[in-house]
Amino acid sequence: MSQHLIDDVDYRILQQLIQDSTLSHKEIGQQVHMTGQAVGARIRRMRELEIIEGYTVRWNPGKIGQNVHAFVTVFLASNAAHPVFLAFAKEDRRVEEIHKVSGEGCYWMRVRATSQEELSTFLDELLGYGNYKISLVLSQIK
Missing domain, CATH: 1.10.10 (Arc Repressor Mutant, subunit A)
Structure with a gap:
């Protein structure tokens, strides 16, 4: 091609x-x-040719109460944890994106929550699969 x-x-x-x-x-x-x-x-x-895969919309999550935005690097405890973790992440509405990555960690996720408490609950659930490192978004530049 x-x-x-x-x-x-x-x-x-x-x-x-x-x-x-x-x-x-x-x-x-x-x-x-x-x-x-x-x-x-x-x-x-x-x-x-699949150059255009679909169409999307830009939206403002803060307008619907999703004020907490975080990037989470996930470190899974074992190889057996991957399938169950992926099922969890794909189904959870708080996970906006998930990427398998090389380098530090196994997966990178973009997570949105309505509050710090909701984010904390999500992170507690995540500990069932492995460990994580989190960065909170302060503002979006681009």
Whole structure:
């Protein structure tokens, strides 16, 4: 498979979608000097190539009470703990992201909670699988 699956126009379309996925094909076309129909065809192709995997929304967790934001590095106690830990993490609503990592720790998680107490409860549950290191988010820069 070629390393260059998209050209400059595709890349510009992709950048427009990354900035605002609600833009119409016509609006994107005005920015990249194409018809909306041509933009739609290029977007369909990028979806078929799995360059575009889906669409998302930016949101403000604080507006719905999720004021505590933390990054947690997880150190599992044993190899047997991985499957049960992953089942726990995938199902828990407080876990926003989980990544298997190399280097320090086994997994990296982004966790959101409504309070310090809720975060503390989560961390107590996490001790059933291994240990952790936590960093609380003070503010988001980008």
